[in-house]
Amino acid sequence: MAHVTNVESAIDSTEVIKGRSLWQDARARFFRNKAAVVSLIILILVSLFALFGGMLTPWSNEEIDWNLMGDVRTLGGPSFETKHYFGLDPLGRDLFARVVQGTQISLMIGIVGALISVIVGTLYGATAGFIGGRLDNIMMRIVDILMAIPYMFVLILLLVVFGRSIFMLFVGIGLISWLDMARIARGQTLSIKNKEFVEAAIATGVSTPKIIIRHIVPNLLGVVIVYATLLVPSMIMFESFISFLGLGVQEPLTSWGALINEGAGQMRYGTLWMLGFPLFFFLISLFAFFFFGDGLRDALDPKDR
Amino acid sequence: MLGFVLRRIAMAVPVILILIIFSFVLMRAAPGGPFTKERALPPVVLENINAKYGLDDPFLVQIGTYLKNILFHFDFGPSFVYQDRTVNQIIADGFPVTLTYGFWTFVFAVLVGGALGIVAALKQNTWIDYLAVGFSIGAQALPNFIMAPILVLVFTLWLGWLPGGGWWGGPNDPNSYTSYLVMPVIALATSYLASIARLTRSSMLEVMNSNFIRTARAKGLPDRTIILRHTLKPALIPVISYLGPAFVGMITGSVVVDMFLSTGGIGKDFVQAALNRDYSVIMGITILVGMLTILFNLVVDVLYAWIDPRIRY
Numbered sequence: 001m002a003h004v005t006n007v008e009s010a011i012d013s014t015e016v017i018k019g020r021s022l023w024q025d026a027r028a029r030f031f032r033n034k035a036a037v038v039s040l041i042i043l044i045l046v047s048l049f050a051l052f053g054g055m056l057t058p059w060s061n062e063e064i065d066w067n068l069m070g071d072v073r074t075l076g077g078p079s080f081e082t083k084h085y086f087g088l089d090p091l092g093r094d095l096f097a098r099v100v101q102g103t104q105i106s107l108m109i110g111i112v113g114a115l116i117s118v119i120v121g122t123l124y125g126a127t128a129g130f131i132g133g134r135l136d137n138i139m140m141r142i143v144d145i146l147m148a149i150p151y152m153f154v155l156i157l158l159l160v161v162f163g164r165s166i167f168m169l170f171v172g173i174g175l176i177s178w179l180d181m182a183r184i185a186r187g188q189t190l191s192i193k194n195k196e197f198v199e200a201a202i203a204t205g206v207s208t209p210k211i212i213i214r215h216i217v218p219n220l221l222g223v224v225i226v227y228a229t230l231l232v233p234s235m236i237m238f239e240s241f242i243s244f245l246g247l248g249v250q251e252p253l254t255s256w257g258a259l260i261n262e263g264a265g266q267m268r269y270g271t272l273w274m275l276g277f278p279l280f281f282f283l284i285s286l287f288a289f290f291f292f293g294d295g296l297r298d299a300l301d302p303k304d305r
Numbered sequence: 306m307l308g309f310v311l312r313r314i315a316m317a318v319p320v321i322l323i324l325i326i327f328s329f330v331l332m333r334a335a336p337g338g339p340f341t342k343e344r345a346l347p348p349v350v351l352e353n354i355n356a357k358y359g360l361d362d363p364f365l366v367q368i369g370t371y372l373k374n375i376l377f378h379f380d381f382g383p384s385f386v387y388q389d390r391t392v393n394q395i396i397a398d399g400f401p402v403t404l405t406y407g408f409w410t411f412v413f414a415v416l417v418g419g420a421l422g423i424v425a426a427l428k429q430n431t432w433i434d435y436l437a438v439g440f441s442i443g444a445q446a447l448p449n450f451i452m453a454p455i456l457v458l459v460f461t462l463w464l465g466w467l468p469g470g471g472w473w474g475g476p477n478d479p480n481s482y483t484s485y486l487v488m489p490v491i492a493l494a495t496s497y498l499a500s501i502a503r504l505t506r507s508s509m510l511e512v513m514n515s516n517f518i519r520t521a522r523a524k525g526l527p528d529r530t531i532i533l534r535h536t537l538k539p540a541l542i543p544v545i546s547y548l549g550p551a552f553v554g555m556i557t558g559s560v561v562v563d564m565f566l567s568t569g570g571i572g573k574d575f576v577q578a579a580l581n582r583d584y585s586v587i588m589g590i591t592i593l594v595g596m597l598t599i600l601f602n603l604v605v606d607v608l609y610a611w612i613d614p615r616i617r618y
Contacts, residue, residue, distance in 0.1 A: 141316075148320050150598050152557040153575070153591040154328075160579045160587060161331050237448050241557075244450040245564060245576050257450065264454035264565065267462065275454060286446030294442055 029299040036295020039288035046285050050103040058083055059094035061101040062252045068092060078273050087273040089259075090266055098254055099277055105166075105255040106236050106282075110289075113173040113235030114228045120174075121181025122224055126216045128182070129189030131208070140186065143179050151176040152241070159247055166249060169242070173235055184227055188220050222300045229296055233289035240282065256282040310607055317599045324595045325375060328588045329368050358383065381589035386581050392589035395574050402472055403559050403570030406489040410497075410555050413490050418498040419544065422505025426540075427532070429510065437502060444499035449558040452492040453565040460488065470566035489562045497551045504547055509540040542613050549602040556594055 020028075030036055059065070068075045068088060076088035078095075086095035128139040155172035162168050192198065193216065201211050240257025242248040249255050254262075256278055263275030346354070355361045359370060374380040381392035425437035461469035466484075473482045512518065513536055521531045563572030571590055578586035 144316075145320050145323065148317075148595075148599050148602060149324055150553055150557065150591065150594045152560075153594055156575070156579050157328060157331060157587055157591055160582060160584075161334065233446065241448065241450055241561070245560060247576070247579060260451070260454065264457075267454065267458055272458075275458070279451065279454075282451065283446060287443055290442050290445050 026299040030295055033295040033298060035291045036299075039290075039292040039295070042284055042288040043292060046103065046281065046288070047107065049281075050100060050107055053100035053103070054097065057085065057094060057096050057100075059097045061093065061097040061254070063094065063097075064092045065094065066092070073269050073271050076271070078277075086277045087271075089262060089274060090271075095259075095274065095277060098259060099281060102254045102256050102259045102278065103281055103285075105249055105253060106239065106257075107285075109169065109173065109239040109255070110232040110236040112170060113177045113238070114231040116170075116174040117177035117181045117231055118224055118228050121178035122185045122217060122220060123212070124178065125182040125185025125187075126189045126212050126220060129186035130193050130212050130216055132190075132193075136186075140183075143182050146176070147179050152238075155242070156245075156247055159242070164247060164250055166253070169239060169248060173238060177231060177235060181224070181227060181231070184223060185220050188223050189216055192216065192219050226293065226297045226300055229289065229293040233286045233293075236286065236289075306610070309610055313603055313606055317603055320599055321592075321596055322372075325372060325592055326368065328591055329371055332584045332588060333364065358385070375592065381592070382585050384578075384583055385585050386578070386583040392586050395586055396571060396589065396593060399563075399569060399571035399574055402568055403556075403563070403572065406486055406493070406562070406568065406570070407555055407559060409486055410490045410493040411552070414494040414498040414501055414551065414555075415548070417494075418501030419505050419541070421498070421502040422544075423509055423537070423540075425502065425506045426509030426513065434506075437506065441499040441503040441506070444495050447495050447499075449492045449496070450561045450565070452495050453488070453561060456488045456492055457566070470568065472567075472569045485568070489566055489568055492562055492566070493555050493558045497554060501544060501547065501551070504544050505540065508543045509536065512536050512540040538612075542609070545605060545609050545612065549598075549605040552601045552605075553598050556597065 065082070065084070065088060068082065068084075075082075076084070076092070078085055078087040084094050084096065086099055089095050089098060124139065124143075128136045151172075155176075158172055159168055198211065198215055201215050206214075236256070239248055239255060240260070243255045243257030244261045246258075246261065249258060259278035260275065260282060263272075263278055266274050352361070359367060362370070371382070374382060379393075381396070384390050384392055384395065387395075421437050421441070425434045428434050457469050460467040467487055468480045468484055470488075471485060473480075473485050518531060518535060521535050526535075559570050560572035560575055562568055563570040564576055567573070574586060575590045577583070578590070
């Protein structure tokens, strides 16, 4: 009896070793990467700017400042006196309000594009990979064919035919963004579909759609999250590219690409603030997205180092 | 091998057909015809115009004619906006320019990106490596439409070294041929150069840690031989598969270069046509670029299978 209490007290006295979950490990690895942490902070700041920036200025993005409109090149620079913190755009509108609004659109496009790709691509890829056989073959050939099409040109064709609108942009982005994701999800599915827990699910008679959603998709999450964070900036670039050509969002709405195009068209006249501010926001956000995604990949997928 | 090539070609043909038919159907689905103007044309005039461009034929006949002309005569038909120009002429004017700077961009991105990746891998975990990795992550955020304005700002407006756009006008041009090439090439190449460097670095590292390289070291081969003879070839194989997407990206980027730097390639015609709703030109260029893309991917795939004996085909 004495012996037993001894053991019990021995157990009590040793410190309990806490196990660390996969996600805790990942978090620790992520926070060790300074570039990624700084990027995360920048991204939070940019989102706050997009959400609440509009409250900091008395001007709206459509209002023209008639007092300064005639002399934008000399008087329209950034100044606290006129309350145009980022100066004016070529038409005499407040650039701060326009950058806030452009940031909203660009971020929204990035996030919605990534969401579409996550939902459609993951389900598509998981289905093809899990069911396999002929269906897999057909589904992946469709992806191959869609990938071989120069989508930027086709999207511009779509925008011309159906008129330019944010909705069409979303349709166009939705059409192409999920292709890579489908391939990645399929590859990952192939590697887990023969694991024991899937076998157990099949043996206990769980239906195929339920296996895909309850057992396969949650195990794809790590890869999907990493890839989705890298998709956000590429969607933003995609939209900016089209808006830079003047084929994307339409006035009075704007986006980073449209603002950069506007500023770049004016830079010969020395009004560099028109290029500088949108370019600054574009660059810091995209840098941050890429370094953040890179940090996340190292954290969640350490074998890739 | 021959079977593989044939199968790949057999897959490429339906893609091209789908692309052509898809663009054609889209064009027909557009609200209003190509000649719908703000001021309505008299019905008789419209009828004559429609007859001239073959728009009054039944739909299937139209699509058949269009397909036949492209596939057998490589003829994209007349422009709907410029009465004296055909789509073929517009393409013939701009395409050589696009191909010229496209070629140099490709060479530049592959050579510099590859070299950067190799050096970074050989000097892993030194400042050179960190610099190269930092650059290759950061430069992904520098697509052509960001690079072009920055380059013009720095090299034309501030330093005055390069012409701010345009294309070489022959021997009487005060600027040299190269000076017109620099900005388009750098603007287009930067982000792809970065990706190629990243890819090369990681695949070099993977190969350098593999067993056969350890064996080579164990039997005392000099570093030079190990790198040149045994590492480079397997390490560069994954890079080849990236060249297909890179090519597509560069062709797409030429639209920005042509617009912003006025280089006179087909990109500008494409955007002009998009703004003018010149359907036949948009379709023509889309289909041409699509065919090139498919062809290029085909070449890359075959090359890939030919170089890497491990590929099952």
